[in-house]
Amino acid sequence: MTDRIIAADVILTSPGRNYVTLKLRTADGLTGYGDATVNGRELAAASYLRDHVAPLLIGLDPARIEDTWQYLYRGAYWRRGPITMAAISAVDLALWDIKGKTAGLPVYQLLGGAVRDRVLSYTHASAWELPELLDAIDARRADGFKAVRAQSGVPGLETVYGVHAGGGYEPAKRGAVPVTESWDTDAYLRHVPDVLNAVREHVGPELALLHDAHHRLTPQQAARLGRSLEPANLFWLEDVTPAENQEALRLVRQHTTTPLAIGEVFNSIYDCKDLITGQLIDYIRVAVAHAGGISHLRNIFALADLYQVKAAPHGPSDVSPVSFGASVHVGLSTINFGIQEYMGYDALAHEVFPHSWSFADGYLHPGDAPGLGVEVDEALAAKFPYEPAYLPVARRLDGSMTDW
The missing domain is CATH 3.30.390.10 (Enolase-like, N-terminal domain)
Structure with a gap:
């Protein structure tokens, strides 16, 4: 039996x-x-x-x-x-x-084996003012990262997508209801090109530099931003406009050569099919925890490979070390894999989820433990009960809702 x-x-x-x-x-x-x-x-x-x-x-x-x-x-x-x-x-x-x-066997061996020796990763560097942002990027480079996502504050606002005046990056806040943030698109568009061009001048040409607009822009605004950032030679510009309107990416594509990445809120191949087959993006960002697991992710990435779109799964600290490890297995065994986000984890999460995946010199490897290589210390996990926490919501300066 x-x-x-x-x-x-x-x-x-x-x-x-x-x-x-x-x-x-x-x-x-x-x-x-x-x-x-x-x-x-x-x-x-x-x-x-x-x-x-x-x-x-x-x-x-x-x-x-x-x-x-x-x-x-x-x-x-x-x-x-x-x-x-x-x-x-x-x-x-x-x-x-x-x-x-x-x-x-480790899962990557069951997926056809390794097609690369290690998986390129990027991390986050965030600060409100430019000098502190440059220091944060230098610190990430010192940690070994070859690719860094840079996010900064905007004059006149108190928070900008996880960056807080006087604080670092952490969007989710514990509490019974979401925090409300204020947003000003015009101020952002005036400020961020100067910041990222200054960052490029500081780091030189070799560091892969990324930036996330986080669904805040109309297609025309996104096209304007992409063009203004061309001198910064970004690795990608992420989530420039809400992903539901996929045709919007066609307008953006027509007006800028800045590479585009999108898809962290997608959960099936049907959400990204037109973007991939229309070659309207350069990187697809679906996460293994949210898009049907390894089985469905492989279908999405196989379709993307036909159209020279690279895989770059979402990897924040709000997907657990279990699915993060799975993502690295997929990365090691997928030919059109481009890069893996690695935001990092609280030290307690590493203890609750002991794992074989590792980071060194800007790259990740899933390890060779059988399966995914991630276990759960259930006794320790029980000591940390669920606490309500929410991502913020955003309102424009006139009080109307906008996309967070």
Whole structure:
């Protein structure tokens, strides 16, 4: 008789921030872990997993990864969406983890093996004023990073996408309701080109320099920004306009040669199909925790490869070390993989999620432990219960809502 799933449990823990982890156990005594964290909606993801998905898994063959993916996607009728796809992602990752442990191999070997020796990564450098930003970038370079995302303050505002006057970068805030921030697009467009051009002059030509507009601009504003940043020779300009209006990227593309990256809020191939086939972007940013796990991510990246679009998965600290490790496995084994975001984790998260993936000299490697190479210290995880926390919302200076 083939092995069967005998238990599916949800672990909700907050070692520095909230994470939703799925734990699958098989009759053969193997354990697999997956990540279903959706920042600010963790309880919804946990409930969907616990109440609607976990009961369906008992008795299934853990070796049938693709069949289980199709069962959860096609069988639910209510398809897609961040909560559903995060839950499917968690199951998919846990099954790949079990598959690797069964075979005694790291997951990247099951995906065809390594196509590179290591995975290029980038991190964040944020500060309100330019001198402090330059210091922060120098510190990240000293840490070994070859690529840095630079975010700065804007005169007249108190916060700008996670950057606070007098403080560093951390968007999510603990509390019962989201923090409200003020936003001024014109001030941003006046200020940020000078900042990034100054950064380029400071760091020289070799550092890969990235910037995130975080969905704040209209297509025309995005085109203007992309053109004004051409002297800075960015590695990419990220999320210039809300991703729902995919045709908007055509206008931006027509007016700038600055490389464009988008997709961290996407959760299926259907969200990014037109952007990829229309060659309207250079990097697709879907995350393994939010876009159906390894199985679906591979489909998206294979489509992207046909159109010379590179993979660059979202990797903030609000996806857990489980899915981050999975992303590095995919990166090592995917030919059109471009770069992996590595924001880093609270020290407690490293303790709760001991892992084989590692960072050195600007690059990541998933390690060679069987499966995903990430475990969960459940006793330690239990010491850090869930705490309500939300990403901010944003209003323009006239009080009207805008995209955060």
